[in-house]
Amino acid sequence: MAVAFLGSDRRIAAGDRDGRLLIWELPEPTDIPPIEQQTKSVGVAPVPKLSLVGHTNGISRLAITPDGKTLISASFDKTIRFWDVAASPSGFTEVVVDHELRDAEARRAGKKVSPDDKDGPGIKIETIGSTHTLEGHRDWIDAMSLSTDGRRLLTGDQSSLVIAWDVAARKELSRWNGSLWNWIVATALTGDGETAVVSEYRYKRDDFDIPCPALKRFNVADGAEQLDLLKVQFPKLDPKQNTYGSAQMWRKFIANGLVALDISPDGKLVAAVQGGETDNGQVHLLEMETGKLVRTISGHQSGATDVKFTADGKFVISAGRDTVIRICQVEDGKEVAQLGKPRGGQFKDWTSSIALSPDQRTLAATDIGGWVHVWTFG
Amino acid sequence: MSVGDLAKPTLLASVTVKKEFMIDHLSRRALLKGTLATSSGGVVMNWGDLFHGPASLAAESAPTKKRCILLWMNGGASQFETFDMKPGARTGGTFRPINTNVAGAQICELMPKIAQQMDKLAVIRSMRTSEVDHPGGIYLMHTGYRPTANVRFPEFGAIIAKYNGREGTNLPNFIKVFSQADAGAGFLGPKFQPFAIGPEGSLPPFSSSSQSPEVESRRHQLRTFLEETYAKEHRAETSKMHREAYEASRRLQEVRKVFDIDAEWEKHSELYGNSVFGRRCLLARRLIEEGVTFVEVSQSSYDSHADNAVWHKALVPPMEHAWAGLLVDLQQRGLLDSTLVVWMGEIGRTPNINNRAGRDHYVRSWSTALAGGGIKGGQVYGESDATGVDVKDNPVTEGDFFATIYSALGIDPKKENFAGVRPIPLAPFGSKVVSELLTS
Structure with a gap:
């Protein structure tokens, strides 16, 4: 699941693990029913207005160009697609977006839910197709980031291939490979798109065959490695070692992969969150220049999933499997706010991605149950 | 005599x-x-x-004594991410099916190399077994019986070692490479107890002497003299077992090189895939080639209650690469017809994906696969329903499964051994051989 604001705080796009990509026009805050009503009744939550048709497998990441006109999506179908979100619709489709509510309603009514009850009938909405498709990846694309100026795009797949793209030209700029067995699980670009940080990880191939993860800084233009940030933390780290013993060196720092990255607006810090199902998914703040760990902050029970700096660089916002979004001060790591409540820790649908509106006043988050949650600040 | x-x-x-x-x-x-x-x-x-x-x-004993390799997927590999895809169903998951070299048979995209060996495989999509948790499931799928307090059932490796094993060999007949099962030889006794090797496939430290050959030889002569002298006056079983263990260990020294796979690995790493599991599979082939009757090779960590898709994406590719390489290697060496290769774990996984993105334990409908000796390849046996919740056709119980394995190896599954005075058939009473899976 991934989410993005489309140039305003009232228009969002979200994609799911089946490859569905939908756009919602949110009503003004004053017109939105209380949250209790939305999550307990069928048909009260806003319905999608547009379906973006093209991907054939899960949507992993979304990004929007600075002008708010072009949505970019990365998918497990190994492609990256560009969408003109102001394009005229080209057709219609029927979608069901309230499976969970239908289940709940049926259970309350005491009837057994058949697949037909769940899957139809849905709502009829307009569709658009993508304007461009970027190909070149060999496996699931699990990582994508767009430079703040919108010039460069960086994508990474689970064959350990990283590709940098020239967004305007829709062409490949450079490419490089990570370690042989690793997946590219997260990327981040500096505002000008000149420098990248890439996180590699792979779940173990066996208890005694555990590839070593990586966290490195690269020059985007030619893919040259500039700094091994993980080596800064563990000077004795041998990336070729795949033993159980060697994994003990990095496990506490990496957990089950640093699954999301973001670079601060001033380009001085990179935030990396501990993902996978782990006891305490923390946010590491590291210096871009030296790789030195500045501090480790917050902590999501059962692992973190996404991270974003606010535009002023003062706060870092993280999402996690504990179904809570945590807002912490960069300066001292102090947690200043929580969005949402723990919905039972690992046994409820966890939050999978977050996005901030351009005006920084609205935050959207997806969960793996298929919901999009929207908060307004202030 | x-x-x-x-x-x-x-x-x-x-x-x-x-x-x-x-x-x-x-x-x-x-x-x-x-x-x-x-x-x-x-x-x-x-x-x-x-x-x-x-x-x-x-x-x-059968006239032609077949051997067996067990590829054990510890924790329980998901049928939805291997052999029983449900594309389009809400239970189907993230992966897509691919065609195989058998018309009409599709398997998960995570297994492209096995897809090209499908003509050797008999896939069972209708397993229905009776132990849903790991300890019970591991016991059940190693012995054919549920755990009981009264009888220590032997693992099928011990049974196959008993009926198809060779006597007087330097290598044990029953070898486990990184196994999680612990039933061992059960009531068959220590003679058929497995010889266990660690996860890297190397011999345990106690299997070699720290002395020079000359010193070791003199120590052996002295030990033999003392033990024979003792044995003339004391007919204690433990003393005898002690002598036999030493003898087995000494015989093992003659064939230590079979466990040293480094030289051959350089030539075969591409065939088996560069993974620890691949090395284990190459070792299994070497052991079978040397006459070992039963080798179990295990891969860990399939218990994917969380992040089922990524766990399988990490685990299945090295496994299927090694498995496919093993089948090719056995065939090229003329060993496949005499070697049964069994692929299974202790359980399957739930149709529903939970809210940890995982799949839990499930034994109402799941999958296993057989290949090689005695098996008619290129077929899918049994069927689950549209969502994989239940078996639709031809359910296969654990008893049926083991009866079929024994039959494929030329061993009558109705043969009885005794736990005390109690007769115990190799496969539980009432088990049926799935004859459609067998070549004869």
């Missing part, structure tokens, strides 16, 4: 330690137990074995 003589209890009292030692293809432990029991006039454990085990081994 002939084998048949041993069925006559009157002979037992006259069997001496020395004579017994010469009968190298019989269970000496069982024989000694029987001797002691006869002289004491009581009924003891393995009494039945004296009549029904060693006495009729030759008759019970």
Whole structure:
């Protein structure tokens, strides 16, 4: 699941693990029913207005160009697609977006839910197709980031291939490979798109065959490695070692992969969150220049999933499997706010991605149950 | 002395330690137990074995003794992410099906190399078993029986070692590479106990001497002298087992090189895939080639209650690469027809994906696969329903599964061994051989 604001705080796009990509026009805050009503009744939550048709497998990441006109999506179908979100619709489709509510309603009514009850009938909405498709990846694309100026795009797949793209030209700029067995699980670009940080990880191939993860800084233009940030933390780290013993060196720092990255607006810090199902998914703040760990902050029970700096660089916002979004001060790591409540820790649908509106006043988050949650600040 | 003589209890009292030692293809432990029991006039454990085990081994053994490799997916691999795809169903998951070299048979995209070996495989999509958690499931899918307090059932590796194993060899007949099962030889006794190797496939430290060959030889002579002297006056079973263990260990020294796969690995790493599991599979082929009857090779970590898709994406590709390489290698060496390759875990996984993005334990409908010796490849047996919740056609129980394995190996699954005076068939009473899976 991934989410993005489309140039305003009232228009969002979200994609799911089946490859569905939908756009919602949110009503003004004053017109939105209380949250209790939305999550307990069928048909009260806003319905999608547009379906973006093209991907054939899960949507992993979304990004929007600075002008708010072009949505970019990365998918497990190994492609990256560009969408003109102001394009005229080209057709219609029927979608069901309230499976969970239908289940709940049926259970309350005491009837057994058949697949037909769940899957139809849905709502009829307009569709658009993508304007461009970027190909070149060999496996699931699990990582994508767009430079703040919108010039460069960086994508990474689970064959350990990283590709940098020239967004305007829709062409490949450079490419490089990570370690042989690793997946590219997260990327981040500096505002000008000149420098990248890439996180590699792979779940173990066996208890005694555990590839070593990586966290490195690269020059985007030619893919040259500039700094091994993980080596800064563990000077004795041998990336070729795949033993159980060697994994003990990095496990506490990496957990089950640093699954999301973001670079601060001033380009001085990179935030990396501990993902996978782990006891305490923390946010590491590291210096871009030296790789030195500045501090480790917050902590999501059962692992973190996404991270974003606010535009002023003062706060870092993280999402996690504990179904809570945590807002912490960069300066001292102090947690200043929580969005949402723990919905039972690992046994409820966890939050999978977050996005901030351009005006920084609205935050959207997806969960793996298929919901999009929207908060307004202030 | 002939084998048949041993069925006559009157002979037992006259069997001496020395004579017994010469009968190298019989269970000496069982024989000694029987001797002691006869002289004491009581009924003891393995009494039945004296009549029904060693006495009729030759008759019970098949003319062509097949071998077996078990590829064990510890934790329970998901059928939805391997052999029983449900594309389009809400239970289907993230992966897509791919075609195989058998028309109409599709498997998960995570297994492109196995897809090209599908003509060798008999996939069972209708397993329905009776132990849903790991300890019970591991026991069940190694023995064919649910755990009980009263009977220590043997693993099928021990049974196959008993009926198809060779006597007097330098290598054990039953070898496990990184196995999680612990039932062992059960009531079959220590003779058929597995020899366990660690996760890297190397011999355990205790298997080699720290002394020079000359010193070790002199130590051996001294030890033998002392033990034989002791044995003349003390017919204790533990003493005998101690001598046998030393003998087995010494014989192992003659064949240590088979465990050193580094040189061959350089040539075969591409075939098996560069993984620890691939190395284990290459070792299994070498052991089979050297005459070992049963080798279990395990891969860990399939218990994907969370992040099922990524766990399988990490685990399945190296596994299927090694498995496909093993099948090709066995075939190229002319060993596949005489070697049954069994692929399974202890359980399947739930159709529903939970809110940890995982799948939980499930035994109502899941999948296993067989290939090689005695198996008619290129087929899918049984079927689950549209969402994989239940078996639609041809359910196969654990008993049916093991009865079929024994039959494929030329062993009658109705043969009985004895736990005390209780007869125990190899496959549980009522089990049916799935004859459609067999070549004959």
